[in-house]
Amino acid sequence: MHPFSRSWTALLDAVAGLPDEDFGKPSGCTGWLVRDLVCHLVIDAQDVLITLVTPTDEPATTDAPGYWNLLPAPPTGDDPLDALIPRLAAAYGEPRWLRHHIDDVGTAAVRAAGLADPAARVRTQDMVLTVADYLSAYVLEGTLHHLDLVAHLPAAPGPPAETLSVARAALEAVADAAFPASLTDTDVLRIGTGRSAPTAAQEAALGGLAARLPYILG
Template sequence: MDGTDGSEGAGSVVGRVAEPWRALESAYARITATVDGLADADLHRPTRCRGWLVVDLLLHLVLDAQRALVTLASPAVGPADVNAVSYWLSPGDPEEGRHAAWVRRSAAAFDRPRGVVRLWTDTAPAAVRAAAATDPLGYVSTQGHVLAVPDFLATLVTEAVVHHLDLAVDLPGAPEPERDGVAIAVATLDGLLSAEAICPADWSDVDYLLKGTGRIPLTAHDRQVLGEAAGWFPLLG
């Protein structure tokens, strides 16, 4: 898999599960299981996203589920201009810092953080139902790109799995991400990494996701095994 365009990586990403919408369903359900029933104090715990509390990151995920609803109702004419891997190579949002600040302010505006949880539990299942009802052979448009429906769903799953790990960092007893979602996220990182790269044999899938997204720094041993490929990290921000 070539890390420059992801053309081969995309097939392996969406091919990891028979129905990508089911992976999205499981990914969102695990996030719900992580936050549902948390006390206000737990919703104000820090996450792996610097400066974001659990409630902040959950609101960011609500916005992602809302974007899914809009996107799945926005059919496009193919062909796609990006796929499940090359989507992540698009230039970053220059307003990202403002978005983060807006999310924090918006989350703080709720009377109680439980309000964000309720918003999530209403929105996430609706996004899954929309995904299940969308033609898997069709195309959709989002953020200035056209994607095949399975590829778009794979991007949602990847983000959900990574942010699930972000949310659960300081929450004892939080469930692990579901394996199909993890497989899609791992395949996404594989597509972004040079085919010649060899990851350390002692990495678990979760280690790969955390290190591949810069949540955990590479160790000296990691860098030695990866060689020049260590310069590619983080593969995904």
């Protein structure tokens, strides 16, 4: 199974297993509840479906690491789409409808990814890249948001070890830097993207890399 399919299947399973009351709890995305994050994942899955049916014969202009922009600061929520997400999430009302929608489009995205030609090229956000590179970039997206999903839900299952490892390697490729082996994959992803602050010991292990953190992906 491609790491994209593995990561997103695990993410969909985690959402499916959440009790209704968890949808109203905070997520790891500042200012977003779990329901807001799940609504964002619906849009992510739609983006995957749209991109996979937007082929092009043009040469690739970027690869998986190049898909990401490094932002100077975290999103403020003022972006129109970011601001729309909580309103869309609230409009679902009962969590079962949101749970149904993410399962519907998320499962379709996983299925489409499995059918796509890895060597084919697709266009998205004014970039052209291979399907393989595009799906690799979305392993990082899905794994980070899986960590966001369970940030305050200790009973919910986290991302699989294999996709955490793939996501770590993806972040290191974006950063063009290797994180210390003493940091776990989860710590690298959380600390490296500003989702948590390093402890004194972790900061010491990071050395000069600490000054370059966090990497805000956009």
